Amino acid sequence: MLVGALFALALALTANPNALAANPTAPITVKWSTQALVSIKLFVNYATGYGQIPATIGAQPAPTHGPDANCPNGTPSATCSVDFGNVVTGKNYVYRYAVHLNVVSTSATGVNVYGEGAADFTNTSGGTIPISSAVYWLNSTSGSPADANTGFSAATPFLLSSGMVTGGGSPNTVPSIAYTTYPAPISSSNVLDSDFYYDYQLKVPFTATSGLYYVWIVYTVLAK
Numbered sequence: 492m493l494v495g496a497l498f499a500l501a502l503a504l505t506a507n508p509n510a511l512a513a514n515p516t517a518p519i520t521v522k523w524s525t526q527a528l529v530s531i532k533l534f535v536n537y538a539t540g541y542g543q544i545p546a547t548i549g550a551q552p553a554p555t556h557g558p559d560a561n562c563p564n565g566t567p568s569a570t571c572s573v574d575f576g577n578v579v580t581g582k583n584y585v586y587r588y589a590v591h592l593n594v595v596s597t598s599a600t601g602v603n604v605y606g607e608g609a610a611d612f613t614n615t616s617g618g619t620i621p622i623s624s625a626v627y628w629l630n631s632t633s634g635s636p637a638d639a640n641t642g643f644s645a646a647t648p649f650l651l652s653s654g655m656v657t658g659g660g661s662p663n664t665v666p667s668i669a670y671t672t673y674p675a676p677i678s679s680s681n682v683l684d685s686d687f688y689y690d691y692q693l694k695v696p697f698t699a700t701s702g703l704y705y706v707w708i709v710y711t712v713l714a715k
Contacts, residue, residue, distance in 0.1 A: 529602060531712045534591040535573055536560050538634030541588035543575045543693070546642025554587055573691055581697045583642040585690055588631060590710075592687040594680070598714030603676035604687055605711040607652035609659040609666035614702040623648040625699075626706055627692035628677065638690065646692040649708060650674065662705040670711070679715070 536542075542554030557574030573589045596602050608622040627646035632638045652668050659666025678687050 528597045529712050529714055530595045531710070532593045533710060534593075535571060535589060536562050537591040537688075538588040538638075540634070540638070541586070543578070543584045543586045544642060545579075546583040546585070551641060556586075575693055578693060578695050580695050580699045582695055584693045584695075585629075585640050585642045585644060586693070587638045587640060587690055588634065588688075589691040590689045590708075591633070592689075592710060592712070594685045594687070594712050596683055596685075596712075596714055598683070600715040601679060601681035601683075602685065602712050602714055603673075604678040604680075605670075605674055605713070606649065606677045606689075606708055607654070607668065607674060608649050609652060609656045609668060609707040609709050611651055612704055612706045614700065614704050615662065616702045618700060618702075620696055620699060620704070622651050622706055625694055625696065626708075627694065628689050629692060631688040631690040633686065633688055640690045640692075642692065644690075644692070646690075647677070649706075652709065659707045659709075662703075666707045666709060668709045668711065673711075673713070 536556070540554055542556035542560065544551050544554050555576055557576030559572045559574035560576075562571035573586055575584060575586060578584055592604065594602055594604070606628065608626065611619040611622045612625045613619045626649045628649060629640055629644055629646040631640065653672075653674070654668040654670040657667050657669070658664045680687075
């Protein structure tokens with residue numbers, strides 16, 4: 492039936508060549524819908540002077556860091572981490588220039604940034620500390636102006652994700668989080684190209700035992 496209808500239309504146009512001229516060409520509008528695209532780049536230890544500083548009254552000591560904070564400034568984080576190095580139970584620390592997220596989106600309404608722990612703060616020799624009572628985040632700078640945060644600065648705790656976590660069971664296994672319901676974003680932006688800068692804060696509980704602790708922080712960025 493479809494072929495017959497098209498063929499009949501072709502015959503009608505051929506039999507009356509003036510039919511086309513009698514009907515001026517109308518503009519054609521083509522519309523399509525696509526999902527907004529988001530591209531994210533994550534950098535750690537992203538500015539000169541990165542590292543941990545203990546909470547100290549008065550002049551702040553120079554930042555230090557552990558051996559796994561081994562990326563040059565501005566290098567993507569595929570092979571390096573934020574490493575506080577040696578810390579003492581019962582003390583607070585800030586890690587300056589911990590993470591920089593660059594987000595490019597086609598969303599005209601901007602993006603939301605979600606940051607959560609894939610698991611609690613874990614000791615490789617056994618035992619965990621609730622992430623929300625140990626690891627915190629706070630807004631930083633690009634390095635210009637200089638970051639002025641200290642171990643006493645107000646910070647927001649990272650939460651243990653309620654999403655489905657895949658991987659992340661060791662310091663060498665990168666996790667992912669699949670959400671059915673998203674938490675509150677830690678940051679938002681209304682522009683297409685956005686940069687987010689964060690420091691980390693570590694509050695070591697008095698009950699923490701010695702050992703090597705690690706935690707995976709997973710950042711998810713969605714168009715609004």
